[in-house]
Amino acid sequence: MNIVVCIKQVPESTEVRVDPKTNALIREGVKSIVNPVDENAVEAALQLRDQHGGTVTVITMGPPQAEEALRHTLAMGADEAILLSDPASRGSDTLATSYVLAQMVRKIGDVDLILCGKQAIDGDTGQVGPGLAERLGIPQVTFAIGLEVTDGRLQARRVLDDFFEVLEVKLPAVVTVVKQINDPRHPSMKNVLKAKRAEIAKWTLADLAADPKQSGFEGSPTQVLKVWPPEKRSGGRRLEGSAEEVVDELAETIKGMKIASG
Amino acid sequence: MDFTFNEDQQAILDAVKEFCDEDLAPKAKETDEAAAWPAENVRKMAELDLMGIPIPEEYGGLGMDFLTWSAVGEELSRACTTTGAVYGAHALALVPIMQFGTEEQKQKHLIPLAKGEHIGAFGLTEPNAGSDAGAVATKALRDGEHYVLNGTKIFISNGGEAQTYVIITSTDRSRGARGLTAFIVEKGTPGFEFGKDEKKMAFPSLPNRELVFTDCRVPKENMLGRENAGFLVAMRTLAVGRIGMATGAVGVARAALEAAVPYSHQREQFGKPISTFQAIQFMVADMATEIDCARLLTWRSAWLKDQGKPFEKEAAMAKLYASEVAMRTTTKAVQILGGYGYTKEFPVERYMREAKLFEIVEGTSEIQRMVIANHVLRELNR
Numbered sequence: 265m266n267i268v269v270c271i272k273q274v275p276e277s278t279e280v281r282v283d284p285k286t287n288a289l290i291r292e293g294v295k296s297i298v299n300p301v302d303e304n305a306v307e308a309a310l311q312l313r314d315q316h317g318g319t320v321t322v323i324t325m326g327p328p329q330a331e332e333a334l335r336h337t338l339a340m341g342a343d344e345a346i347l348l349s350d351p352a353s354r355g356s357d358t359l360a361t362s363y364v365l366a367q368m369v370r371k372i373g374d375v376d377l378i379l380c381g382k383q384a385i386d387g388d389t390g391q392v393g394p395g396l397a398e399r400l401g402i403p404q405v406t407f408a409i410g411l412e413v414t415d416g417r418l419q420a421r422r423v424l425d426d427f428f429e430v431l432e433v434k435l436p437a438v439v440t441v442v443k444q445i446n447d448p449r450h451p452s453m454k455n456v457l458k459a460k461r462a463e464i465a466k467w468t469l470a471d472l473a474a475d476p477k478q479s480g481f482e483g484s485p486t487q488v489l490k491v492w493p494p495e496k497r498s499g500g501r502r503l504e505g506s507a508e509e510v511v512d513e514l515a516e517t518i519k520g521m522k523i524a525s526g
Numbered sequence: 527m528d529f530t531f532n533e534d535q536q537a538i539l540d541a542v543k544e545f546c547d548e549d550l551a552p553k554a555k556e557t558d559e560a561a562a563w564p565a566e567n568v569r570k571m572a573e574l575d576l577m578g579i580p581i582p583e584e585y586g587g588l589g590m591d592f593l594t595w596s597a598v599g600e601e602l603s604r605a606c607t608t609t610g611a612v613y614g615a616h617a618l619a620l621v622p623i624m625q626f627g628t629e630e631q632k633q634k635h636l637i638p639l640a641k642g643e644h645i646g647a648f649g650l651t652e653p654n655a656g657s658d659a660g661a662v663a664t665k666a667l668r669d670g671e672h673y674v675l676n677g678t679k680i681f682i683s684n685g686g687e688a689q690t691y692v693i694i695t696s697t698d699r700s701r702g703a704r705g706l707t708a709f710i711v712e713k714g715t716p717g718f719e720f721g722k723d724e725k726k727m728a729f730p731s732l733p734n735r736e737l738v739f740t741d742c743r744v745p746k747e748n749m750l751g752r753e754n755a756g757f758l759v760a761m762r763t764l765a766v767g768r769i770g771m772a773t774g775a776v777g778v779a780r781a782a783l784e785a786a787v788p789y790s791h792q793r794e795q796f797g798k799p800i801s802t803f804q805a806i807q808f809m810v811a812d813m814a815t816e817i818d819c820a821r822l823l824t825w826r827s828a829w830l831k832d833q834g835k836p837f838e839k840e841a842a843m844a845k846l847y848a849s850e851v852a853m854r855t856t857t858k859a860v861q862i863l864g865g866y867g868y869t870k871e872f873p874v875e876r877y878m879r880e881a882k883l884f885e886i887v888e889g890t891s892e893i894q895r896m897v898i899a900n901h902v903l904r905e906l907n908r
Binding site for chain 2: 339450451452453454456457460
C-alpha cells in the first residue's frame with residue numbers, strides 16, 4: 265500500500281511575530297518544526313506500511329529550508345520525501361496549495377492513501393486536506409482518530425464534538441488525522457544519520473505540468489489583508505476562598521457589571 | 527581546537543534531547559519512586575539505537591565515537607539520572623568485549639549488547655576488593671573445557687536485569703593483580719545466582735546486586751582476554767567507565783542548576799525575586815562555571831580516547847572533578863530552594879542524594895587522586 269503524507273513546516277513558537285509591512289510571519293530566529301499533528305499523520309502512515317507493506321512518501325510545498333522538516337520525517341522512517349519549492353508558488357492560499365499538492369500526488373502516480381494532519385498550528389484553516397480530496401476527486405475522511413485497512417477499503421473512526429463516527433471509504437482516499445490517533449515515534453539514531461544523507465527529490469511547478477494561474481498569488485482568491493497578534497489579556501481578578509464564598513462573590517461581581525439579568 | 531560537534535554528532539544530540547525532554551524528564555520522579563527497573567526507558571533506548579553508540583556498525587552499534595556517547599549520556603542523566611546510570615553501567619560490558627573480545631565473542635555477545643537486546647553489567651567489586659582490585663577473591667579454576675567460578679560480587683549495577691556480565695576473577699591468587707582473569711558470564715548459567723539488592727541512599731530503581739557464583743561452570747571460550755591478564759581488562763574498562771561516571775555527574779549537576787534558576791526567578795523575598803540577590807547570583811555563577819569545567823574535562827577525556835591517545839589520567843581528573851562538582855552544585859541547588867529544596871516536592875533533594883554516588887562509584891575520589899598523582903609524579907620526575 266503506497267501512502268503519501270502531506271506535511272507543513274511551521275514555526276515552533278506560538279508567540280508569532282508578524283511583519284507589519286508585509287503581513288508575513290517573521291521566521292528569523294524562530295525554530296521551524298514539522299507541524300505537530302502532521303507527525304501523527306506520518307506515524308499513522310508508518311504503522312499502516314508496517315502492517316500492509318508498501319511505501320511512505322512525504323511531500324511538502326514550501327521554501328528550500330522545508331527540507332529539514334522532510335528530513336525529520338525520513339528519520340522517523342518514511343521511505344521518500346519530495347519538496348516542491350518554487351518562487352511562483354509563494355503566497356498560495358489553501359485552494360492553491362491543495363491544487364499544487366494534488367498535482368504532486370498525480371505525478372507520484374500509484375497512491376492508495378493520502379494522509380494529512382487535521383490543520384496546521386500557524387494558519388489553522390484545516391482546509392488543505394479536504395481541498396486536496398476535492399481536487400483529486402476521491403473520498404475524504406476528516407478528524408480520524410483510528411484507521412484500519414482491509415481489502416482495499418478503509419475504515420476510519422472520526423472524532424466529532426460529542427460522538428464518534430465510523431466511516432468506510434474506498435481507496436484511494438484522503439484522510440486527515442487528529443493528535444489523539446497515536447503517539448509519534450522518536451527517530452532512531454540510525455535513521456537520523458541515514459536521513460541526513462538521504463536524497464530529497466526537489467520539484468518545481470514546471471515538473472508538475474501545473475497551471476501557473478492556479479498557484480501562488482495568482483491562484484489564490486484569498487488575500488490576507490492584515491495579520492496581528494491577539495491583544496494580551498490584561499487585568500482580571502483571582503477569587504480565592506471556599507467554593508461558596510467564591511460563587512457568591514462572582515455572582516455579585518457579574519451583577520455589578522450589569523451583563524446578566526435576574 | 528574545535529569546540530563544536532560535527533553535523534552527525536549534533537543531529538544525534540538534537541534527537542536525543544527531544545527524547546529526553548518528551549519521554550524521560552516528565553517521568554523521572556515516577557521512575558525513581560517506582561523502585562523498579564526502568565524497563566520501558568531501557569526498551570526505548572534500545573529502539574533509538576542508544577545502547578551501542580561507540581560500537582562499529584558491523585557489531586550492531588551506531589559507529590559513532592565516545593565523545594558522542596558521553597554527550598548523549600549527559601543528556602540522559604540530566605533528564606533521568608536512573609536511566610543515565612543504566613546506560614553507563616551497560617557500557618562496562620560493551621567496552622571490554624569490544625576491546626578484548628575474540629571475533630566469536632563479539633558475534634555472540636557484543637551484537638545483542640550493542641543493539642540493546644541484551645543489557646550488560648560488569649563485576650569487579652567484592653566485600654574485600656574494590657579500590658584494591660588485586661584482592662579479588664572470586665576464584666576461577668580450570669577444569670577441562672571449563673572454568674569453575676566460586677565467589678561473590680557485590681553492588682553490581684544492572685545486576686539481575688542484565689543478561690551479559692563481564693566478571694573479574696582470580697585464576698592465580700598467589701600473583702594478586704597479575705593473577706586476575708576476565709570472563710563473560712551469561713545470566714542463567716547454572717551456579718550463577720543473584721543475591722541481595724542493596725537499599726541505597728538514592729537510585730532505588732537501579733539494581734546494585736550481589737552476584738553469587740557457586741561451582742559455576744563457564745566454558746573456556748568465554749575467557750575475555752588472556753588468562754591472568756584480567757587486571758588490564760578491568761583497568762581499561764574502568765578508565766572508560768570513569769568518563770561515563772563523569773558524564774552522569776555533569777548531567778545531574780546540570781539538572782540541579784536548571785531546577786534552581788527558574789525557582790530563583792519566581793521565588794520572591796523582601797519584595798523581589800531572589801535571583802536579584804547577589805548571594806544567589808554568586809552561587810549560580812559558581813555552579814554554571816564548575817559544570818562547564820567538568821563537562822570540558824569529560825569531553826576532553828572522551829576525545830582523547832577517540833583519538834587513540836592516553837586518556838587514563840584525564841578520565842580520572844574528569845571523574846574526580848565532575849563528581850565533586852555534582853555534589854557541590856546539587857547542595858547549592860537545595861540551598862537556593864531553601865526549605866522547599868529540602869522537601870520531596872522538588873527534585874533537588876534527590877539530585878543531592880544521587881550526586882553522592884558519583885564520588886564513590888568506580889573509584890572513589892581518593893582513588894582518582896591516587897591515579898592522577900601517580901601520573902603527575904611520574905611525568906614530572908626528570
